[in-house]
Amino acid sequence: MEWKRTAFDWNQARAFLVTAEEGSLSAAARALGLTQPTLSRQVAGLEEALGVTLFERTPRALLLTQAGVELLDHFRSMGHAATRISIAATGQSQTITGHVAIAATNLMATHFLPPILYALQAKAPELQIEIITSNRLSDLKRREADIAIRHGRPTDENLFAKRLRNATAHLCAASSYLDKVGRPARAEDLSDMHFVGAEYPEQLLGPLASRGVNLTKANFNYVTASGTLSLALVRQGLGIGILPAEIVDAYPELENAWPDFEPIEIETWLVAHRELRTNPRIRLVFDHLSDAIG
Template identity: 75%
Template sequence: MEWKRLNFDWNQARAFLATAEEGSLSAAARALGLTQPTLSRQVAGLEESLGVTLFERTSRALLLTQTGTQLLEHFRSMGEAANRISITATGQSEAMTGHVAIACTNGMATFFLPEILKKLQAAAPDLQIEIIASNEMSDLRRREADIAIRHARPQDEGLFAKRLRDTTGHLFASSEYLDAVGRPSHPSDIEKLQFVGCEYPERMLGLMASHGLGLTVANFNYSTASVTMALELVRKGLGIGILPIDVGAAYPELENPYPDFEPIEIESWLVAHRELKTNLRIRLVFDLLAEYLGTKQ
């Protein structure tokens, strides 16, 4: 088999990666500090070098082709590796100091961040990490946090966002609770049971109705804005709760009380100010979070 040697400029690869992640040439050009014609030429140059079409160009948007989608993850890996090489080559990870604030829900902070922070400590032991564990959305533009993990894509074009691996929310209840009240086999059965709700249970009614359950506020004997508190209430047999699948499944005393319930899709986005392009300590933390939490395929 004859192998074709590929020659392309890393700047072209960065142009493609930024365009794919930002969704448009104009947004990608702003992110990289380039003019739009320059960025467009770099993307076209990469397509010519590879002999493929990466984007379908329509009047309204750029859409990744099947080939572009397949290559995107490879270029993302190259970009993250390039950042790590840059940091290591300059000795920045060893000597990196300063403060980085990460805003996320208390569930994310409790169940996922500790393991990530262990890896971060090994890479940059002198960094000072502040964890803002709150369901309130921190304002990155006002520097209330450097990095945020959110469940919706930000609309502010001044922010850089990378979509993480999605997860799903499922019904969970303790086996003790279900032994006492019976395991429902029909929506009418589950509609008679107690639920552990979010901070404002009335906001859940429409969502639950769209998934086939006609609940009322009276079903929610307990409510809390804290995922960790909701988990403990469910574990103690105080009702049924909706928990991320990888959280609820970690506790053997919990089970799905109604397998016919359609899981709730939960998006996750890693968000930072565009300054992360030039701020090595924020970029290091951002890339590690993206690597550990996974990006959407």
């Protein structure tokens, strides 16, 4: 196939690349922080510039055309090159001003980061800190964040990771809920109680069963991807939640619902791209978070 020789906008190329990788305009728009109509215009502009159709638009999905498939690897190479340029440029910066993006779960961001960032402000008052709250793992290599606080060890060798600490999660509930339904005397009593669960409660069934707590999805009357909302629901007395010990200790209305429950270990890792460790502002924030959380 002969391609049309033309210049095109990198924003259009990035729009195509992310749309192809995410599988839909809506997901790609969220990933790029754009509106869906803007993203759609960028993809259409690239198609017009190249003189080819990159996607077949069906009612349910976007499908790459043959031309789109053939071009995708080339655009991926361009994306990797652009990322390497951005990382190298960031690594050469020697100022303690500027932007640093930190990715963390909303529970970590809400309950742990504010006092940590308050102390950081005294060290570097000119920094602009962006906090990305999501349970989805941010892609550091594509610069979705500069630093990530994760609850699992990264496997990518291009990332610098430091293990900070282990915490434990327990079954906890509001005293008002346990006053109403009764405090469990045996593990079997928990199967008759309501639970507040994460986005995919079925993933909790195995770890709970291995600790003698046998539940089904029907026990999870309230499910949310938001850790802060999960905490609010438990505090309201709507059921039992699995929360870090520090959170339980912070709220007097909460108590350990089943003291014999074997705690669930929670690892905390601080992660950044290796080359970003040469940047003073990234290093300052990384080391500050390491000291404060660790």
